[in-house]
Amino acid sequence: MGEGILGESMLRIAREKELVDIRLRNLRDWAPGKHRVTDEPPYGGGAGMVLKVEPIFNALQELRRPGSRVILLSAQGARFDQSAARRLSAEKHIIMISGHYEGVDQRVADHLADEQISIGDYILTNGTLGALVVTDAIVRLLPGVLGDAQSAADESFSHGLLEYPHYTRPAVFQGWPVPEVLLGGNHGAIESWRREQARERTRRQRPDLGNP
Numbered sequence: 001m002g003e004g005i006l007g008e009s010m011l012r013i014a015r016e017k018e019l020v021d022i023r024l025r026n027l028r029d030w031a032p033g034k035h036r037v038t039d040e041p042p043y044g045g046g047a048g049m050v051l052k053v054e055p056i057f058n059a060l061q062e063l064r065r066p067g068s069r070v071i072l073l074s075a076q077g078a079r080f081d082q083s084a085a086r087r088l089s090a091e092k093h094i095i096m097i098s099g100h101y102e103g104v105d106q107r108v109a110d111h112l113a114d115e116q117i118s119i120g121d122y123i124l125t126n127g128t129l130g131a132l133v134v135t136d137a138i139v140r141l142l143p144g145v146l147g148d149a150q151s152a153a154d155e156s157f158s159h160g161l162l163e164y165p166h167y168t169r170p171a172v173f174q175g176w177p178v179p180e181v182l183l184g185g186n187h188g189a190i191e192s193w194r195r196e197q198a199r200e201r202t203r204r205q206r207p208d209l210g211n212p
Contacts, residue, residue, distance in 0.1 A: 001126070001128050001129075002132060010139070011139060014139050019144050020142055020145070022135065022139075027055050027056065029059075030055040030058035031052070032054060032058075037052070039052060042102065047102065050103055050104065050105055051101065051108075052105055053108055056112060057108075057112060060112055067092050067093055068093045069095070069115070070094075070097065070112060070113045070114045071094060071095070071117050071134070072109055072115070073097065073118070073119075073127040073134070074099050074118060074127075075099075076118070077115070077116030077117040078116065078118065079120065079121070080117050080120075080133070081157065084117070085137040085141060086141060089142055097113065097127075099130075100125070100127055119133050161198040161202045161209070162198060162202045162205060164194040164195070165201070167182060171183060181193045
């Protein structure tokens with residue numbers, strides 16, 4: 001699952017250019033015993049299986065280094081947003097632990113992870129999906145990854161606003177015109193229009209972001 005996403009588009013190019021080093025690890029490689037068991041039923045009973053603490057501890061013993069930041073993907077984590085992506089893009093080494101099944105032994109969160117992150121208020125069967133979302137959001141902020149550095153600066157959430165609307169040719173399609181201000185070449189007027197459109201779009205579509 002991970003290699004499929006990491007082998008496409010911007011993430012693939014960033015890896016090929018060695019702008020980022022992303023490695024996928026199989027937790028079973030650190031699971032003790034003949035059968036390499038990574039999950040068991042929870043103490044006290046209940047539905048589902050829980051990832052064991054031992055293989056995660058063993059993995060971190062080998063992979064963690066000075067300055068590493070260990071992130072547990074969990075529904076109990078702080079909600080991931082663009083400010084968190086910017087913060088994490090400054091880290092030199094990140095280890096993500098993907099939760100699965102019913103969850104992860106609580107001792108991982110209490111003693112091994114530096115923070116917990118959730119990508120939204122819903123439940124995924126496979127935490128790898130969440131880890132890939134976080135990875136994509138972080139990598140695109142790294143220097144040199146996007147062709148135009150301004151792209152990351154202007155897009156939605158970068159300034160607490162949704163991004164302004166974009167248009168391409170033709171100037172009129174099916175009777176739907178491009179706003180006249182974008183056709184006139186007055187860059188000051190265009191910039192002012194874009195700022196106001198970003199504010200209005202945010203007020204209309206995402207009032208929860210505040211009162212821009």
